[in-house]
Amino acid sequence: MDTAKLEFLRGTLDVLILKAMVWGPLHGYAISDFIRRQSDDALLVEEGTLYPALWRLENKGLLDAEWGLSENNRKAKFYRLTPEGRRHLRQEVKTWEAYAAAVAKVLGATQPPLPEELA
């Protein structure tokens, strides 16, 4: 599978970004790094998608931003989850798990379904 071509499902990127900040504030580069590494290089977030998404989340009040110094001593903009962002993340994770389980059930089917009235 061509990992670079893996398209994000609509709304999935937002959850991944929020998840990245669960353990503390991160700047944009670290967020994309986190997603890449956690997915074993399967998911690559392009800068052109990442930053607008971050700004949108900040604008919605799910993220808070603050300027600080990065590990390589550069001025960087760090994002952290707001309480509302944390709530939103929990909600989205739940939704995603239910969705994934449902999809998995369907895809894992080994035989045609029984007629409805017998099930």
Place this chain on the structure above:
Amino acid sequence: MRPAPLWRRYDRLLGPDAAADVKDELHFHLETKVDDLVAQGWCPEDARKEAERQFGNILAIQRVGERIGEHMDRRRRLTAYWADALRDLRFTLRTLRRDAGFTVIAILILTLAIGANIAVFAVVNILLLRPLPFPDAHQLVWIAPAPQKCGFACSTYSADAYNRFRAESRSYQDVTGYFAFSTADNLRLMGHGDPQPATGIMVIGNFFEVLGVEPALGRLFTSDETRHGARPVAVLSNAYWRRQFGSDPSIVGKAIDLNGQPTTVVGVLPAGFDFGAVFSPGAKADLFQPLILEDTRNWGSIVTMLGRLKPGVTLAQAQAEGTAIEPHLCFSDNSAVAGSCGFYHQDIYTMRLRTLKDYVDGRLRRSLIVLWSAVGVILLIACVNLSNLLLARAAARGKEFAVRGALGASRGRIARQLLTESLVLSCAGAVFGLALAFLLLEWLAHQGSLALPLLSSLRIDGAALEWTALTAAFATLLCGLVPALRMAGGPLSEALKDPSAGAGQGRSHQRVRSLLVISEVALACMLLVGAGLLLRSFLQVLDVDLGFQPDRAAAIQIDYQAHDPAQLATILQWILAKVGALPGVTAAGMVDYLPMEQNREGTAPVPKGSGINANNLPGTLVYVVTPGYFHAMGMTLRGRDFTWDDRPKGPGVIILNETVTRFLFPGQDPLGKIVSADVDRQIIGVVRDVHDSNAENQPSWQMYFPQTQMGPAGMQLVFRTNLPPSALASSVLHALRELNSNQPAAAFRPIRSIVDHASSPRRFFMMLVTAFALLGLVLATLGIYGVISYSVTRQTQPIGIRMALGASTTHVQRAVLFDTLRLAVAGIVLGGAASLASARFIAAMLFKTSPFDARAYVGMALALLSIALVSGYLPARRASRIDPIQALRNN
């Protein structure tokens, strides 16, 4: 994440910069990527290229970031602003609640001022600003000779003149007109129990089309219905249709009985069309019938003309054309004698076009502007007053502000707090003012007796609401600005240092407050002078010798159909004898048109054999009267009255007014002279001039014909009583009914009410301006009292010292009163000068009163001085009661 070092915190010193933030953020990403690639073994140049390639279109991303950033920034600022505003508001409400007395007075003052402003604006809007309620109303033109002293009689044209004007003029889409001399209740509607009086107006067939009025039901007149011998038709006014026919839509096409004549109702007009409101204020019009021009060509000048200009034609062009056409207009085209068609005389008839709007509101424009200015002045006074009160409060709260300032509140914030206070007060004033204006307009719209056009359509509309908002904003600024600037401008710490609330600041405060009071007094002064002048004018109008005595006389419309003059005379004589014999009635007579209501004009009488051409004389008002009329109206007659013996076949007799006889027979006794009117007639009497249109106009030429020699005409029965006229209403009506079962239950009108109606606009304006002046006076009094009282409180200690040093009570009192008078005199001088300067402005509204009338000015000065003394007396008394020991012990 490590916190940014100290210096980093200053790179947004000049405020947030969303664009730079985005750039920095993306730049950081790029650099870190390059670092990573280099760490993986790329050479620096290649690493940078690779990083940039991966990044893609960096500028596009930047733009997205900037947009989102700006948006957030704006929202942040707004949130902060509203949070501040909300805090200010909450704080203001708390302080105002604590100081309920002040709040109530402030809101009351603003309510009165803003309410009056809204109400007057609604009137001004409907009369001056808004177009008339017709489509493309700017095209409508009133076509009449220049305004004359004789009212309608000199502003009308004959049917033939109308026809010719319409045929020859090219400026108009169409020209129309209506019969100018319909009297109220000129019709009887039969078949609904008692005959019901109704007012019918005869209009030229195309009248509604020219105005652009579409029927709500049915149709308008067809051209067949405006020809000689057409079956009678009528169009109902919406109000009459609702009132008389219970909004029955099936009335269209049915025949109703008007004066015994079956008349088909062809249509109902829309509710938005109110003939009386536009063309004859204070009158009602129930139904409209086509004016048959062929039948009325011999009635004289009876048509008021109006036209709708073609698009693009200016009033000046139409005027030039009208001036050119007018000399060709014939009074009567089918005159039996060739060449004597009766041209309109150029000395009297000089056509002057005006827009219909100008005709409707022209007379009122000046009055309305004066009224508008008066309420504007009231608003100013109220704001100055409030500004003063707020300033006093602010001074008293000097310490509070000083503490807030010391705690870091900027002057801007403190000024904003003060402005919030005046905003809250103004808004409350605006809300209550709106309610007040609503009540006022509701009341005004139902003043049917007031001869002002379009009154019934008064209401609070969008424009009035906008005006309210504007007034409130204006009041906010005006009330709040001076205190805000004073408090924000002065050294705040002063108040903290000085335990007595800042003596230095106090003194300069006092100066500002004195200036405010002086301007308040000056403004009130202008209002008082204006009101005084209008009041004087009104008294002059009441004083005018009308030529008749309106009190204890009343008129009622009677209706009697008889075609033989001799027979009619017998019946009228009988009716008059019957009415005259009723207990309480001292005289009774009849006339065709009552003065100050309607009139018609005829050719002037000329002394027989004098060779004077009657066409060179002014048109003369014609009245047809019965014996007893002069006595019933209380007119002064020299010579003899008509008698029932002045038979149709007997020698012709006539009575003229003094203006006519003075002109025709200078230095001679006119009695017994023969004049040529319709026929040769002998002058048997001379009556005093009667004011025929209203008390302010000069009486015009008037002649009186005996009813016995003139045939039937619409009749007004006038009777004089020694009881209040209304007490006789039922007995007179009863007597009339007995004699004539067809007598409609017509309105019974005291002559006084007719005279009052004619002067009602003047009375109305005078009363309003007087009310405003009184309000201004009260506010100015409050202002003076406030300032003097405050200054006494502030000077408790110095006064105490002076008293301890031997100053007497009267001495102290005199000093305080002197302070008061100084303020009042300064204001009076200033206001008097301003009044003199603006006198020309009000001169046009005055009647027999000079705009420099000494009595008005002296009265104003005395009123203000005495009010000032009263308002200064209370603080003065308080000052003289100061106990020196007590005053010195404090502090």
